[in-house]
Amino acid sequence: MGYMHKTFLSGNGIYGCLHCGTHFAKKDKLNSKQYNGQYGRAYLFDHIVNVRAGEEEKRAMTTGVHIVQDITCMECNTYVGWTYIKAFEPTQKFKEGKFILEKEVITDITRDWVL
Numbered sequence: 001m002g003y004m005h006k007t008f009l010s011g012n013g014i015y016g017c018l019h020c021g022t023h024f025a026k027k028d029k030l031n032s033k034q035y036n037g038q039y040g041r042a043y044l045f046d047h048i049v050n051v052r053a054g055e056e057e058k059r060a061m062t063t064g065v066h067i068v069q070d071i072t073c074m075e076c077n078t079y080v081g082w083t084y085i086k087a088f089e090p091t092q093k094f095k096e097g098k099f100i101l102e103k104e105v106i107t108d109i110t111r112d113w114v115l
């Protein structure tokens, strides 16, 4: 494993890791709050940073079968959600390449980074 450079997001509205404060996503990349994760409510993002993806696996969800990878915080290794690699239902194709972050493990950390 090589050194992974951590990305710092700037501007208003940043979600980050509840445990270590690593930046994950800007609020303008938030696609939907109407998702369910392992811990309850989860958010769908178009793009996030500073996470590691695990093994690809096939998972049956309420919206059909998907190929997903769990994602963990690059800094503290906490499980934070998953990314959709492939959806089999035509109506779910829009989720491919997008990311789920569990609401329970992210926090709005914007205020900590405003100088």
Ligand SMILES: [Zn+2]
Binding pocket: 017, 018, 019, 020, 021, 022, 073, 074, 075, 076, 077, 078
């Ligand atoms: Zn973290």
